[in-house]
Amino acid sequence: MHIYNKYNFCSIRLVRFIAPAILGHLMLSGCALPTRLQTQTIGDLGRFEFGLPQQRMQGAMIGAPHGASERIAAEYAQWISERTGAGLAIGYGFKAKRIPVTQPLVTTGLNLNTSADPARRGSVYHEFNEILQRATNGNLEFYAGIRFADTNAHDGIIEVAVNGFTFEEVELLKDRFARLRDRALRDVAAPKIAVAMDSVDKLTWSVSVIKHHGVLMRAEKGLNLRLARGLTTEPARAVYRDVLAQWIRSAYDLARRDPSSVPQTQVWRAEHGRIESIPSRKNIQGIVIGAPHGSFDEHTAELVNRIAYRTGLAAVIAKGFTPTESGGGWRINVNRPTERRYPGGDIEIATQRSKTVFEKFKDLVVEAARGSLDLYIDIHQNAGQPNIEVATVGISKRQAEIIKQTFREIRDRRLREHRRITRVDLAIEPLDQIEIGAWAAKSQGILSVARRSLHFELPAGRILWNAHTRALYSRVFVELVGGLPALLRSTDDPA
Numbered sequence: 137m138h139i140y141n142k143y144n145f146c147s148i149r150l151v152r153f154i155a156p157a158i159l160g161h162l163m164l165s166g167c168a169l170p171t172r173l174q175t176q177t178i179g180d181l182g183r184f185e186f187g188l189p190q191q192r193m194q195g196a197m198i199g200a201p202h203g204a205s206e207r208i209a210a211e212y213a214q215w216i217s218e219r220t221g222a223g224l225a226i227g228y229g230f231k232a233k234r235i236p237v238t239q240p241l242v243t244t245g246l247n248l249n250t251s252a253d254p255a256r257r258g259s260v261y262h263e264f265n266e267i268l269q270r271a272t273n274g275n276l277e278f279y280a281g282i283r284f285a286d287t288n289a290h291d292g293i294i295e296v297a298v299n300g301f302t303f304e305e306v307e308l309l310k311d312r313f314a315r316l317r318d319r320a321l322r323d324v325a326a327p328k329i330a331v332a333m334d335s336v337d338k339l340t341w342s343v344s345v346i347k348h349h350g351v352l353m354r355a356e357k358g359l360n361l362r363l364a365r366g367l368t369t370e371p372a373r374a375v376y377r378d379v380l381a382q383w384i385r386s387a388y389d390l391a392r393r394d395p396s397s398v399p400q401t402q403v404w405r406a407e408h409g410r411i412e413s414i415p416s417r418k419n420i421q422g423i424v425i426g427a428p429h430g431s432f433d434e435h436t437a438e439l440v441n442r443i444a445y446r447t448g449l450a451a452v453i454a455k456g457f458t459p460t461e462s463g464g465g466w467r468i469n470v471n472r473p474t475e476r477r478y479p480g481g482d483i484e485i486a487t488q489r490s491k492t493v494f495e496k497f498k499d500l501v502v503e504a505a506r507g508s509l510d511l512y513i514d515i516h517q518n519a520g521q522p523n524i525e526v527a528t529v530g531i532s533k534r535q536a537e538i539i540k541q542t543f544r545e546i547r548d549r550r551l552r553e554h555r556r557i558t559r560v561d562l563a564i565e566p567l568d569q570i571e572i573g574a575w576a577a578k579s580q581g582i583l584s585v586a587r588r589s590l591h592f593e594l595p596a597g598r599i600l601w602n603a604h605t606r607a608l609y610s611r612v613f614v615e616l617v618g619g620l621p622a623l624l625r626s627t628d629d630p631a
């Protein structure tokens with residue numbers, strides 16, 4: 137490994153929050169220290185240059201995965217690193233060889249290539265993640281990636297993938313960006329660039345892999361920015377590099393602080409994934425909604441997050457733990473202390489790592505309930521069933537019938553103006569026979585912990601895989617789940 141120095145002297149200001157509601161006022165002070173970069177060559181594929189974070193930005197890294205083909209992105213990243221004190225990691229040469237840097241090649245089965253040779257593996261994500269972890273002493277608290285959009289189609293927008301921040305925090309960050317931008321543009325004739333963030337806005341590129349399997353899954357909280365092409369020229373470049381430096385420092389401060397005005401996501405990280413816990417926004421006790429297979433059952437993490445936001449229920453969401461992270465075709469089940477092999481594996485085995493993950497998931501669910509766990513709701517995806525199936529614990533036949541009828545009424549009302557959307561039906565225990573009874577989770581998993589549980593299996597092809605259909609049915613589930621507590625209370629059999 138070759139080590140060399142680069143010296144850059146510039147005045148910087150230290151960011152801190154004064155008013156949590158608007159992320160406070162940024163104040164910068166002091167002078168940036170020289171940036172000491174190290175170089176790590178990855179065979180003949182390319183190289184990384186990286187530097188450690190300064191004390192005031194412990195655990196924070198700025199990344200530019202394609203410094204050769206996106207030279208100005210690397211310049212932005214270095215500028216932001218120098219002015220905030222965050223660590224820096226820049227990749228060179230990988231894009232030209234079509235080698236992913238910030239995310240692995242994803243698999244759901246046995247065909248994962250775990251070769252030590254990144255060329256055969258088809259990705260240098262393992263090496264990139266190793267650098268980030270080493271630079272932060274194994275505690276990557278915050279990551280901000282810098283890329284440029286491939287086209288000019290959305291030249292007036294910076295698109296941002298988000299992980300670990302709540303909806304409320306994302307709105308605060310959007311507001312803070314607008315304030316910083318507008319202040320910077322008062323005396324400069326530069327374009328007015330907006331910011332779009334995937335939690336609350338629609339992006340033009342897919343962010344699923346980087347959030348569920350890549351660098352944003354590994355960082356406790358993070359952002360991945362795709363900058364508008366208009367930011368490559370002056371005077372926009374001079375203006376927005378400062379705006380972004382201040383804004384990213386704001387995001388770092390928000391990630392580390394606990395403002396009482398907004399809920400925050402608490403993150404538990406393990407070798408093979410992470411579990412996020414979001415408290416109830418309405419102080420609702422005893423009810424939790426979960427996505428134990430938030431990455432493997434694609435879109436369920438985002439669906440549960442949105443349901444929790446709209447209903448005020450507490451949520452616990454697992455990401456990772458798929459064969460991509462766990463290896464050998466094994467998925468750690470999370471909602472029970474076992475793992476299962478894919479594809480076609482019907483046998484589950486108990487392992488120490490699966491027990492550890494399940495115990496943490498269970499503890500977080502119980503903690504999120506803030507007392508007795510009266511109702512737990514699990515959301516899953518299934519590609520083999522045409523309709524929704526609901527396995528239950530502690531639900532009477534009468535209650536199941538009312539839940540089914542309520543779902544149909546909400547579905548029909550929501551889909552009345554969307555006749556091309558498939559009308560998916562619902563089968564629920566003990567009223568109906570279902571294929572997926574969630575027996576393992578009932579006998580030894582999370583469904584046995586609550587007084588009552590509902591385990592939803594959503595048909596992937598008919599609900600989740602199409603964005604328009606997914607959005608419409610998410611409204612159905614927000615209304616259904618939001619009404620379940622009152623519905624169950626009103627139909628409880630007298631003691």
